[in-house]
Amino acid sequence: MSPSTALVWFRRDLRLHDNDALVAACDADHVVPVYCFDPRDYGQRSFGGHHSFEFQKTGHHRARFRLESVTDLRSSLRDHGSDLLIRVGRPESVLPDVAAAVDADTVTMHTLPTAEEKHVESAVTHAFADANVSVRPFWGHTLTHIDDLPMALADVPDTYTTFRKAVEAESPVRDPVPIPDIPALPSNTPEVGTLPSLSDLGPETSLSPDDRGVLSFDGGETAGLARVESYIWEGDHLRTYKETRNGMLGADYSSKFSPWLNEGCLSPRSVQSEVERYEDSRVKNDSTYWLTFELRWRDFFQFQFAKHGTDFFHRGGIRHRTDIEWRTDDTQFERWATGQTGIPFVDANMRELNATGYMSNRGRQNAASFFANNLRLDWRRGAAYFETQLVDYDPASNYGNWAYIAGVGNDSRDRYFDIVKQARQYDGDAAYVKHWVSELADLPPTYAHEPWKMSDTEQAQYGVEVGVDYPAPVVDLDASYEKLR
Ligand SMILES: Cc1cc2nc3c(=O)[nH]c(=O)nc-3n(C[C@H](O)[C@H](O)[C@H](O)COP(=O)(O)OP(=O)(O)OC[C@H]3O[C@@H](n4cnc5c(N)ncnc54)[C@H](O)[C@@H]3O)c2cc1C
Incomplete structure (x- = not known):
């Protein structure tokens, strides 16, 4: 033979x-x-x-x-x-x-x-x-294997909590499989070929690494496993993940595993087995549970897309909504995409995304909510912009989260964020905003979040003229919330 x-x-x-x-x-x-x-x-x-x-x-x-x-x-x-x-x-x-x-x-x-x-x-x-x-x-590519779901795919619940409780109760996560002995290439193997260059792949902009970013995000399994080692073991950050995960500055407020998970350099099951090893040898607490909880969100969207297919890419989403009038406005889109909306919390996040390919979960929620709810621009164009820019883009996680925030996905409530309230809550001293929006570095925190509230005298005092040194808001926030209520 x-x-x-x-x-x-x-x-x-x-x-x-x-x-x-x-x-x-x-x-x-x-x-x-x-x-x-x-x-x-x-x-x-x-x-x-x-x-x-x-x-x-x-x-x-x-x-x-x-x-x-x-x-x-x-x-x-x-x-x-x-x-x-x-x-x-x-x-x-x-x-x-x-x-x-x-x-x-x-x-x-x-x-x-x-x-x-x-x-x-x-x-x-x-x-x-x-x-x-x-x-x-x-x-x-998921924590729970599709064959281990406790229900048929067509019956996967559309609400996260119901899904999570079912898989937690009935679907143990499989152990990762070890690396096999890899048989040699056959003698008739053709040329192995060379790697294309970045410019061959044609991204229109080529950027140098930005040292303001949270992490350099080096690609590959080696770097992914090293990040697991440094986040979970060396830094011992898993212990406090639940308390820090809503942060915005620095490498370790969250795991930053997403780029490696999405290119498959890390398997979720291998991350889970490290979490369990950590729980056995160091501590088992709400934080260790919460990392798994977040990985289940990732699973949730994967199975949602397996269930609903392309509905997620339609304006009306899986809820087939036709009651929202989505707008097209190229100027507003450009201002949002380039971090020039005049709303500092949104701009800081968009500038971070453009410079580094990463944005915190808190930032994504706010930047997406601003786009889809305050501006009411076709949410899919915002999601597609994330698709271009994100280092950790995944179709299900991205379009699923966007649809959720735009009110056409897995949540029957209309979900919008009060951007300034969020900024005050998660960036109280405005350190994050000032990190990315250097024009506002000398303002006190309240004005760094709402520069349009400065009087002419204050603008002169702080050396920031709104509309000149930093844009005036692209939209009247209060009026835009009124329309949503
Ligand atoms: C509008 C919007 C778009 C998003 N697009 C993507 C995307 O394209 N790719 C992506 O991986 N995540 C996406 N997310 C989810 C989340 O923001 C990122 O997974 C997270 O910020 C990555 O950082 P981390 O690895 O440090 O997360 P951690 O807080 O450390 O979480 C651990 C892991 O859990 C998973 N996870 C956490 N939150 C979510 C979530 N809400 N949905 C799905 N998985 C989650 C990720 O795999 C993450 O790496 C999006 C969220 C929003 C609101």
Whole structure:
């Protein structure tokens, strides 16, 4: 019998640890790991459907992070006696070519629940339909395995608390699978290929690292595991996570695991097993529980997208709402996107996002609420802007959270944030606002949050003329809340 050969198609699972698709491939005599930079993931794209608009699919921050992650994966595979074939092209074209060259019998991969990812999977499956190659999908990016859900997918609750209680009670988290011995590449393996450059992937802006950011977010499994080590073990921050998680400045108020989780450099099950090890050896408290609680939010949106499909990308969302008049206003959009709204708490967060690709959860809630509720701009354009910029973008987490805040997702209440109240609560001394909006550095905290309230004399006294040194508000906040009540 001729030796068996498996391709393992790496996607957003850029790791060796806890990787079921890799483990399954390693049953073969030879394994060929492949990664494709799919051109559809880069450059300007239309959102599609009614009221479509253009946006950049992957911006600088995530493109950089992904390139670093693929580089790290290749290096780890080489350390294990293998390699990573890297191609720029559509997986449905690339994979059959590689499979034919190495005479593969199997392709293993991770499946994802969101529309574009599923579309590519179908195209790959279709491309192999007439070949004697079996395509084997695995589920591996959530804490709870999809097969362990205590209900059918169609019955997954649309409210988080009901979902969480059910999985907590009935769905133990599986143990991570160990890294397998990886069989060598076959002798007929084609050229392994070179990594594209950042400019090949076409982000329109190239940025240097910004030392005002919370963390440098180096891509790859090695850096992701190092972040787990430093956050949970060396820094001992898990102990106080619940109290610090609403922070906005510094590396350690929250875990910052999201970019690694979303490119698959970390598996949620491996994070959970570290949480449990920490609970056994150091402390088990509300904070340790809360990290798992947040990972379950991530799961919740993954299963929501598996259930509701593309409804999440429609203006009316999963609730099919038609009663909200979403607006289009390019000037307001630009002011929001560039951090020039004249509302400092929003501007600081948008400037952080643009400079670093990251924004705290508190910041995201406020920036999104301002866009969708105060400005009433089509929430999907704001979400698409996050898609471009976020280093940790995930379709389900991003569009799911946006829909929730815009009142078209998983919450039947209309949910809007009082931006100035939030700023006072979470940035009482205005240190965060001043960190990102340097124009306001010399103002006392109350005026740093509401500069438009300064009299002419005070503006002269502090050297900040509203409308000249810092923008006047793009909207009358009070009037915009009136419309929402
Ligand atoms: C409008 C908006 C858009 C968002 N877009 C994304 C996105 O594209 N990708 C993304 O990973 N998160 C997104 N989030 C959720 C959340 O803001 C980030 O996961 C979090 O800020 C990442 O920082 P962290 O890893 O330090 O979080 P931590 O507080 O340390 O939480 C640990 C992990 O739990 C998960 N998590 C926490 N909160 C949420 C949540 N509300 N929804 C889903 N998962 C959560 C993340 O995987 C996170 O890494 C969004 C939230 C909002 C309000």
